[in-house]
Amino acid sequence: MKIDWAALGSVFLIALVAVAVVTSLFAVGVRGLAARTVAREGGGDGTAGLTTAVACFTVCAAVVGYGVYLIMA
Amino acid sequence: MDLSLIVIVVVVAALAFDFTNGFHDTANAMATSIATGALKPKVAVAISAVLNLVGAFLSIEVAKTISGGIVDDAKITPVVIFAGLVGAIIWNLLTWLFGLPSSSSHALFGGLIGATWIASGADAVRFTAVVEKVLIPAVASPLVAGLVAILGTFLVYKITAKARQDVVSKSFKTAQALSASLVSLAHGTNDAQKTMGVITLTLISSGALASGSAPPLWVILSAGLAIALGTYLGGWRIIRTMGKKITEIETPQGFAAETSAAVTILASSHLGFALSTTHVCSGGVIGSGVGRKLAEVRWGVAGRMVIAWLLTLPAAAIIGAIASEVAGAGSLGTILVGVIGVVLALLIYLWSRRNPVTASNVNEPERQPVPVGAA
Numbered sequence: 380m381k382i383d384w385a386a387l388g389s390v391f392l393i394a395l396v397a398v399a400v401v402t403s404l405f406a407v408g409v410r411g412l413a414a415r416t417v418a419r420e421g422g423g424d425g426t427a428g429l430t431t432a433v434a435c436f437t438v439c440a441a442v443v444g445y446g447v448y449l450i451m452a
Numbered sequence: 453m454d455l456s457l458i459v460i461v462v463v464v465a466a467l468a469f470d471f472t473n474g475f476h477d478t479a480n481a482m483a484t485s486i487a488t489g490a491l492k493p494k495v496a497v498a499i500s501a502v503l504n505l506v507g508a509f510l511s512i513e514v515a516k517t518i519s520g521g522i523v524d525d526a527k528i529t530p531v532v533i534f535a536g537l538v539g540a541i542i543w544n545l546l547t548w549l550f551g552l553p554s555s556s557s558h559a560l561f562g563g564l565i566g567a568t569w570i571a572s573g574a575d576a577v578r579f580t581a582v583v584e585k586v587l588i589p590a591v592a593s594p595l596v597a598g599l600v601a602i603l604g605t606f607l608v609y610k611i612t613a614k615a616r617q618d619v620v621s622k623s624f625k626t627a628q629a630l631s632a633s634l635v636s637l638a639h640g641t642n643d644a645q646k647t648m649g650v651i652t653l654t655l656i657s658s659g660a661l662a663s664g665s666a667p668p669l670w671v672i673l674s675a676g677l678a679i680a681l682g683t684y685l686g687g688w689r690i691i692r693t694m695g696k697k698i699t700e701i702e703t704p705q706g707f708a709a710e711t712s713a714a715v716t717i718l719a720s721s722h723l724g725f726a727l728s729t730t731h732v733c734s735g736g737v738i739g740s741g742v743g744r745k746l747a748e749v750r751w752g753v754a755g756r757m758v759i760a761w762l763l764t765l766p767a768a769a770i771i772g773a774i775a776s777e778v779a780g781a782g783s784l785g786t787i788l789v790g791v792i793g794v795v796l797a798l799l800i801y802l803w804s805r806r807n808p809v810t811a812s813n814v815n816e817p818e819r820q821p822v823p824v825g826a827a
Contacts, residue, residue, distance in 0.1 A: 382588055387596075390723050394600045394716045401715070402604040402708055406611035409623040413615035446634060449718050450641050451510050 401442055408435030457783070458530045461790060462654045465537040467678040470647035472544040473556040474504065474682025477643065479690040480553070480713070480733035481635035484706035484740075486814060487695030490628040493686070493811035499629075500636040501684035507640020508648075508676030522561055522581045527572040530654050531786060532564070535571075535779045537650070538793045539563030539772025543764060545800045551689035551697075551809070552760040555730040560646060561586055562768030567776035569769070582765075590761060593727040594735030597716045601739025604708035609744055612704065624703035631710035638717045639729055640679065647675040688809040694734065696815065697753045699741030709733075709740035731761065 411432035415425030482496040491499070540556070540563035547554040561582075568576045612620045648667040651674075655661040661668070667675075695701060701709070713729075713736040720727040734757060741749040775793070779786040 382584075386723055387592055390716070390719045390727070391596045391599070393723070394596060394712070394719045395603060397715045397719070398600045398604045398708075398712050399607060401711055403607050403611060405627060405707070406608045406704075409612055409620055410615045412623055413612075413619040416616055416619050443630070443634060446714065446718055447637065449722055450507070450638055 397442070401439055404435045405439050408432040408439070411435065456658060458534065458786065459654055459658045459660065461786065462530050462534050462537070463651050465534050465541070465790075465793075466647050466650045466654070467674055469537050469541050469544070469556075469560065469650075470644065470675055470678035471682035472541055472548070473643050473647070474501075474679040475685050475687040476544050476548055476553070476556050476682075476690060477639060477730060478683045478686050479694045480729055481632050481639060481710070483691045483694035483733075484701050484709055484737060485628050485632040486691055487701045488625070488628060488703045488706045489815075490625040490703055490706060491632070493688075493691075493814055496632070497684050497686040497811075499633055501680040503633055503636035504640035504644065504683050505676045505680040507637050507642075508644035508672060508679065510637075510641055522578060522585060523564055523568040524572070524576040524578070525653075527568060527576045528564075528653075528657070529571070530658060531779050532567045532571045532776060533650060533654055534786065535567035535776035535789065536560070536563035536565075536772045538775040538789055539566055539768045539770075541793065542771050542796055542800075543768040545797055546767075547760055547764070548687050548689055549800050549804050550760075551693040552757055553690050553694055553730050553734055554757075554760045554764045555590070555728045556643065557646065557728060557730075558586060558590070558761070558764040559768040562765035563772035563775075565765070566769030566772030566774075570773045570776040571780055586765060589727050590731055593716075593720075593731035594738065596720075596727065597712050597732040597735035598739035598742070600716060601709050601712035601736040602743040604712050605705050605740045605743025608704045608708050621703055624707045627707045628703055628710060631707055631714060634714040635710055635717070635733065636683075638714055638721075640676075642717075642721070642729060644672075644675045644679045647678065648672060651675065686811065688811065688814045689804070692809055692814050693753065693757070694737055697750060698734070698737050698757075699747055699749045701737070701740065702744070702747075705740040705744055705747070708743065709736040712736045712739065 408431065411428040415428030415432065418425030418428060478497055478500055482500050485491040486493050486496050540559040543559045544556055565577050565582065648671050651671045652661065652665065652667045656663055656665060713733045716727065716732050717729060738749055738754055741747045775789045779789045
């Protein structure tokens with residue numbers, strides 16, 4: 380019996396890093412959306428929050444797109 | 453194409469297994485979205501069904517060997533495959549009855565191991581391969597996905613802690629629908645393949661197809677449809693366990709659990725360390741419960757689930773072995789196994805009707821059993 384520790388380790392590390400990046404980015408994007416809502420209610424335009432949100436969600440979408448590409452390839 | 457009776461029987465059994473596979477595994481992708489209300493139950497299973505069907509067509513990777521080297525492929529006959537499938541189907545139905553998310557792949561492997569053992573002796577079973585391809589992934593999958601989900605959940609809550617909670621909750625609802633869809637798609641590319649492999653191999657072994665053939669279109673279509681239909685009918689009992697019983701899930705947790713599951717499945721299938729989809733998704737849910745402050749993980753439920761995981765392979769093997777013994781006795785035996793299999797499936801279904809779980813009550817707490825005579 381042999382355990383392929385290298386393969387298992389790389390699955391773990393890559394999953395850990397990818398999830399950390401995607402969830403963090405998305406959470407920052409959500410925070411941007413929330414900031415925009417608060418700003419608009421206070422009479423501001425909330426552009427900064429919206430910009431952050433759009434940027435973060437775009438990167439997330441790209442990562443998901445890469446995931447779908449991996450499934451198809 | 454001249455198809456003998458046994459080949460037709462195997463094809464029907466394989467599609468039946470595919471169907472149970474579908475409704476057993478709907479929970480993997482959709483349980484947390486249904487539990488948080490991110491998707492309406494019927495909508496969730498419909499999306500999952502469509503993506504499973506799409507997934508069946510997407511992947512070009514054909515399951516060349518149904519057994520993955522666990523049993524000696526040269527010693528597999530259509531009767532052995534049939535007996536193995538019966539073992540897998542019965543175990544899938546039993547675990548569904550008790551609402552336990554067990555691995556359909558393990559059930560299939562177990563059934564084949566038991567059936568092969570009886571038909572060709574223990575030598576035809578490669579136990580080292582069983583340990584490497586089934587046991588180690590079974591332990592590693594929930595650990596990897598669980599740890600990843602703990603980190604993901606922690607980050608999501610940490611970063612959004614001071615933001616407006618109504619916006620946060622709404623945003624993660626949308627996110628969850630997307631992450632759940634990704635899990636469904638990944639599932640379709642994996643699991644429908646197994647059934648296609650079984651049917652194709654049977655057709656090849658009976659001479660209906662040339663050796664090394666790719667699955668014919670009708671095989672891809674019927675396998676995709678069977679898994680999609682099973683998914684759409686939804687294993688509500690298992691969905692309730694994963695979405696409600698293990699831990700109470702909020703939308704950010706659901707998002708973290710599903711993202712962790714999807715990423716772990718993708719990473720594992722592309723780096724050559726095969727993990728079990730069911731175990732990964734359950735691990736993700738548990739991890740998301742550990743990662744949120746104040747969330748309570750019901751370890752009793754998790755423990756029962758782990759016991760079901762441990763039992764899946766040997767239990768399916770025993771049923772497969774019995775089926776193999778009877779079916780090996782000739783055509784009459786094979787027919788007998790088929791009839792008994794259908795009767796058992798019906799009995800389990802009727803039993804489930806005594807306490808039905810459907811799209812309308814999937815998010816309600818479990819009904820307490822009514823004492824005999826009180827109802």
